[in-house]
Amino acid sequence: MGLITIEICKGQSTRVYAFKNADLSVLSQTMAQCCKNIKETVQLLASRHKDIHGSVSKVGKAIDRNFDAEVSAVVAETVWDSPERQKYLSETIVEHLYRQGMLSVAEDLCQESGVVIDMSMKQPFLELNRILEALRMQDLRPALEWAVTNRQRLLDLNSTLEFKLHRLYFISLLNGGITNQLEALQYARHFQPFASQHQRDIQILMGSLVYLRHGIENSPYRSLLETNQWADICNSFTRDACALLGLSVESPLSVSFASGCMALPVLMNIKQVIEQRQCSGVWTHKDELPIEIDLGKKCWYHSVFACPILRQQTSESNPPMKLICGHVISRDALNKLTNAGKLKCPYCPMEQNPSDAKQIFF
Template identity: 25%
Template sequence: MSHNQFDVLVEEVNKLNELNYIQTLTDTRALIESLEDDQENDDDLDQLLTNLSQSITKDLKQNNTKLNKFNKNFLLKIDLDLNDYYRYPIPSKNLKLVQNIINFHLLRIGDLNKFDNKLGNQLYEMKSLKDSIDYNHDLNPIINWYYNNDYKDKDEERDLLFEFKLHRLNYLKLMNQNKIKQGLNYSRIWFPLIIKKNQDYLFEISKLMGQFIISNNEENNVSNLDLDFKELSILFVKKFCQRINIEYESFLFLIIFAGICSFPTFNKFLQLKNSNSFQWSSLKELPFETPLPLFLKQYHPIFICPVSKEEINDENPGMSLPCHHIISKSSLLKLSKNGLTNFKCVYCSTSCSLSDCKIVKFYFI
């Protein structure tokens, strides 16, 4: 290799090294800038976390302030010893009745495994069928139950509505599972029977028949069906309760709700009593009427005589007049002068005599 060639080679190597140095410096500078940006981002993140922490702390302080005010104005002022609020003797038959209602409620929701009577077995069947709707989304047991029962709802339209919702949901379930053929065959079997009973369902069923043509979001379909299953579950329980002649609402719920509604009145009475504003020594009746919603009163077997304004009891039972209006026995004796004279009904002025009147009894539903 000649001297000139060697010099050229050295020059090229130097150029290469120079380029590498420049690239290295460029990369290093880029790395430094990147680290500086990351440092700035970290500072922003720290500030964001600080702001978030301050906001959460502020909200917690506000909530704690409200909670403390609630405790101060309610819990600390009200002694929740129920024995102080209700000092009137509770008949043993009432306590036994409450115990029976609790047992009935547990039986109704399926928490008791012993069924020694017909009603217990019926409630167990209701719980099993309800579970098939809620957890398995299986409507076939409900359909079999519905058609294999001789009971007929007095309200035929209400009965048909349940039947329609039952088959509608089963049809939508098949369509939602992409079982188009099965869904169409199902609709051909059941929907004509509903239309035959009531032509008003034709429009709704026509919309359902186009379900397989319109492609909807699958997630929304599932969500909507979940709501439908919940609605049908409620309708089924109402229908079942009608068939076995029990109320849909739990009696235990009614008792607790009545206590909640009455509690403020008892609390006010206790405050007045403790302030010595008045004296009330009777242990047989309250000095006030407990305010209850109208739908609760229809379950209460208490009758107040329209004449004496007194509550009937075993010693002073209700008496049915010939016109079927009711007054207490003590009022009947006063009006008839112990059966010596006829008198007029306080409601309708019908002429009545003591011998024509009959004792009546009220029962808890």
């Protein structure tokens, strides 16, 4: 096989490379394959960029199509006109800020709005935030002190908060290894008041001590070291502490805002339909909405039954009635559906005597 000589000049020096014909053929094929791969990659990137550019260009159109800045038609213009309602709104915002631990912002709002918040209302939020901040830093002592002080009231609520706190403190001792074995055994005495209700959990905790020398993470009890327990104890403390203090777990302002976000698109749609059909007198500024809006079970707070047929809330004069098939409708709906002394359930094909329906009480 012959040789091919190539001279490459670089600056003042000249280098000579000799290739065999076979080597040059392999090099040529490799270069061709590389060029092909580069071309395919460039085409792929261009195609992906085209898809992304198309999606981004549609965002503005989607916003213009779905977002209506004019929402005054679905809001009563005089809803916040009275000083009393403005005071309620300011107090709700202040309470939300206290819940979030934004104490300085809440104080500034009180000064600027003239709202006077009693210290008895402020103190529970200060204590809750102090304890929650300690829990986020994995410090259980303030929460344990609070739980022990309110033990009887927590038991009256069937709360297991104190046991969960003691359990988590015991697990934190297990994290220290064999050096904390004696301290863990001594701390196990705190489980005595909960032995009857949490016997199985206590047995698991005590059984983990056998593997302390080799490490709990290498034992069948490694699930005790899950990190999500700290988030769970924060949620448990917030829920039980709020129940003990007579407060809602979630901020009323947050719930109202979230409900408004879900309800607003529906209200905007019905407003558009009313305007297109030129219906007058349907949309009013009273305390009721022109349509029923389902906010999901998360926003169910009252045991009020609405008839699924007439879409009306039941009352003493129009109570809910349970049919033989198990479905429940209002008495007015039952009377309207009765035909020739027979009633056919609107949800299933069962026919029955209307007199067999029984009134139920919530």
